Amino acid sequence: MSKPQRTPVVPLEAGGGPDNPPCPACGEPLFGWIDSRPGLAGPVSRCESCGLGVVGEPGSVEEALRELDRLEAEADGAVRIANRAGFSAWLGGAGWAGLERGARYLFTVEAVRRLVAHRDQVVKKPRWAPAAGIAAMWQTALNSFTFGRNVALGRLGRSAAVPADRPWQRRLDALIVVVVAIPALLAAVPLELIAAALGRGGTVSLRFELL
Numbered sequence: 001m002s003k004p005q006r007t008p009v010v011p012l013e014a015g016g017g018p019d020n021p022p023c024p025a026c027g028e029p030l031f032g033w034i035d036s037r038p039g040l041a042g043p044v045s046r047c048e049s050c051g052l053g054v055v056g057e058p059g060s061v062e063e064a065l066r067e068l069d070r071l072e073a074e075a076d077g078a079v080r081i082a083n084r085a086g087f088s089a090w091l092g093g094a095g096w097a098g099l100e101r102g103a104r105y106l107f108t109v110e111a112v113r114r115l116v117a118h119r120d121q122v123v124k125k126p127r128w129a130p131a132a133g134i135a136a137m138w139q140t141a142l143n144s145f146t147f148g149r150n151v152a153l154g155r156l157g158r159s160a161a162v163p164a165d166r167p168w169q170r171r172l173d174a175l176i177v178v179v180v181a182i183p184a185l186l187a188a189v190p191l192e193l194i195a196a197a198l199g200r201g202g203t204v205s206l207r208f209e210l211l
């Protein structure tokens with residue numbers, strides 16, 4: 001009689017280790033996503049469970065919550081996240097507009113849910129922010145043409161830009177933005193509308209309430 005075969009169960013945590021530190025939001029291992037880029041403190045990793053993106057070494061829950069609280073708040077107290085689970089982040093990769101200079105955590109609705117649960121809060125009614133979402137998709141499209149990153153939104157004071165290194169590249173970027181702005185917008189509007197319809201909008205506002 002042969003021994004019964006055991007199906008090995010490999011939990012996601014098994015991927016954990018020095019190269020895959022735990023996600024501050026949900027504790028699952030982080031995996032490499034994007035190499036180090038100008039304007040970023042280190043390579044970017046992502047959690048395949050809650051979607052959180054982390055620039056450089058992952059910190060604690062408290063640090064991630066502090067970064068969340070630093071995000072722009074709306075009049076009603078809602079907080080806006082550049083959605084790493086959005087269509088623009090998926091399309092843009094390293095050119096995604098959410099990778100602003102100095103970015104630390106790249107949130108998703110699920111990652112925020114996990115984080116605020118640590119302080120007994122729940123996320124109420126995530127809402128797509130249309131203008132900001134279209135602007136992020138537009139800037140993501142422009143980033144594929146320019147040497148620098150987020151040049152256009154940076155000019156408008158809506159993002160922390162990462163200008164190109166050389167003066168001639170910066171001059172060319174300024175020209176490229178003028179030439180490509182309208183075609184990029186014509187592409188960005190339908191793309192972001194589709195993204196929002198699929199629940200993958202690029203900018204989402206969230207309200208928190210105590211449990």
Ligand SMILES: [Zn+2]
Binds near residue numbers: 052
């Ligand atoms: Zn996670």
